[in-house]
Amino acid sequence: MQAEPQAFDRVLSSMCTKPHPDARDAAERFLATNPGDPATYQRVAELEDEAVALLGEVAGLDDPAGYVASGGTEANIQAVRIARERTDSPRPNVVVPESCHFSFRKAADVLEVELRVVPTDDDHRADLTAVRASVDSDTALVAGVAGTTEYGRVDPIPELGEIADSVGATLHVDAAWGGFALPFTDYEWHFGHAPVDTMAIDPHKMGQAAVPAGGLLARSESLLDELAVDTPYLESTSQATLTGTRSGAGVASAVAAMRTLWPEGYREQYARSQRNAEWLADALEKRGYDVVDPTLPLVAATVPRPTFEALRAEGWRLSRTATGELRVVCMPHVTREMLASFVADLDRLEVRASVPVVGDD
Numbered sequence: 001m002q003a004e005p006q007a008f009d010r011v012l013s014s015m016c017t018k019p020h021p022d023a024r025d026a027a028e029r030f031l032a033t034n035p036g037d038p039a040t041y042q043r044v045a046e047l048e049d050e051a052v053a054l055l056g057e058v059a060g061l062d063d064p065a066g067y068v069a070s071g072g073t074e075a076n077i078q079a080v081r082i083a084r085e086r087t088d089s090p091r092p093n094v095v096v097p098e099s100c101h102f103s104f105r106k107a108a109d110v111l112e113v114e115l116r117v118v119p120t121d122d123d124h125r126a127d128l129t130a131v132r133a134s135v136d137s138d139t140a141l142v143a144g145v146a147g148t149t150e151y152g153r154v155d156p157i158p159e160l161g162e163i164a165d166s167v168g169a170t171l172h173v174d175a176a177w178g179g180f181a182l183p184f185t186d187y188e189w190h191f192g193h194a195p196v197d198t199m200a201i202d203p204h205k206m207g208q209a210a211v212p213a214g215g216l217l218a219r220s221e222s223l224l225d226e227l228a229v230d231t232p233y234l235e236s237t238s239q240a241t242l243t244g245t246r247s248g249a250g251v252a253s254a255v256a257a258m259r260t261l262w263p264e265g266y267r268e269q270y271a272r273s274q275r276n277a278e279w280l281a282d283a284l285e286k287r288g289y290d291v292v293d294p295t296l297p298l299v300a301a302t303v304p305r306p307t308f309e310a311l312r313a314e315g316w317r318l319s320r321t322a323t324g325e326l327r328v329v330c331m332p333h334v335t336r337e338m339l340a341s342f343v344a345d346l347d348r349l350e351v352r353a354s355v356p357v358v359g360d361d
């Protein structure tokens with residue numbers, strides 16, 4: 001029997017989604033290409049240039065440098081690597097808010113830099129006083145998140161830029177998840193808003209490309225050149241990516257998705273997802289749960305563990321924040337009908353959980 005992937009109809013926890021049909025077609029056509037060897041696979045290499053140019057448009061950057069990475073993890077690791085290469089410090093440190101993605105821990109591990117994790121404020125955003133107190137002349141990188149994994153918060157990027165500048169550090173923005181929603185908001189998050197040096201922005205999340213398609217953007221070629229190593233046996237002479245052979249499917253699907261959806265398709269999708277998140281937040285609040293206001297299409301709410309487990313047992317794919325809140329990511333595949341059915345299950349299961357057990361004293 002042929003194996004089939006699971007359906008998306010109960011997936012509320014994922015930051016990935018069903019690829020757009022154009023992205024799926026392009027991924028299939030380019031499955032057997034390797035942009036890691038661009039002089040041999042020239043067609044996909046040209047598409048990668050187009051992908052980077054389009055990502056630059058999304059992120060407010062003319063003449064962007066960058067490449068299509070395996071995901072936000074690789075882009076974050078590479079940003080830390082660029083910063084480490086740029087500093088003279090023998091003991092470089094990287095300053096991140098505690099809301100940052102766990103990929104920064106991997107980066108710190110493999111690159112042997114000190115990770116300084118600073119607290120967030122009452123609204124789950126990087127606490128600027130704490131960031132200021134943590135940077136010093138050994139700080140190689142200050143990172144902010146534009147669309148945090150747990151609460152969808154956007155750090156104050158221009159202010160983080162000033163702090164980075166005050167110690168000569170590189171400024172990185174992690175917009176892996178938020179990058180395709182933020183252009184339709186008033187947030188200041190991109191290269192045009194602040195002296196951002198590098199950015200992670202994933203087509204395979206809100207961008208509706210097929211996995212794997214992450215994005216690393218850099219303000220200049222010289223930043224990207226910090227990553228280049230010689231490649232003796234390839235037709236091309238150097239390589240900046242972390243991986244060697246990589247999927248042309250990701251590159252081609254990212255271009256196809258962006259050609260089709262940027263900007264109007266993404267705008268409509270963002271508006272729909274945001275309305276869904278607000279609808280769910282309202283529904284949960286009305287039922288007496290504590291809800292973290294969804295500033296991007298992501299809802300976190302305090303739901304008791306037995307209810308959470310019961311919903312999972314019904315087949316709902318759900319995740320929790322580090323402090324235990326239920327977390328629902330309103331990705332493009334998450335429809336109002338799905339959410340209504342989820343809330344109906346919540347009502348049913350919550351009632352059952354609170355029915356007193358007869359005979360139990």
Ligand SMILES: *Cc1c(COP(=O)(O)O)cnc(C)c1O
Binds near residue numbers: 070074101145149
């Ligand atoms: C998902 C995510 C990442 C990691 O990206 P992958 O594509 O899973 O490697 C990094 N940062 C943020 C903010 C994310 O949401």
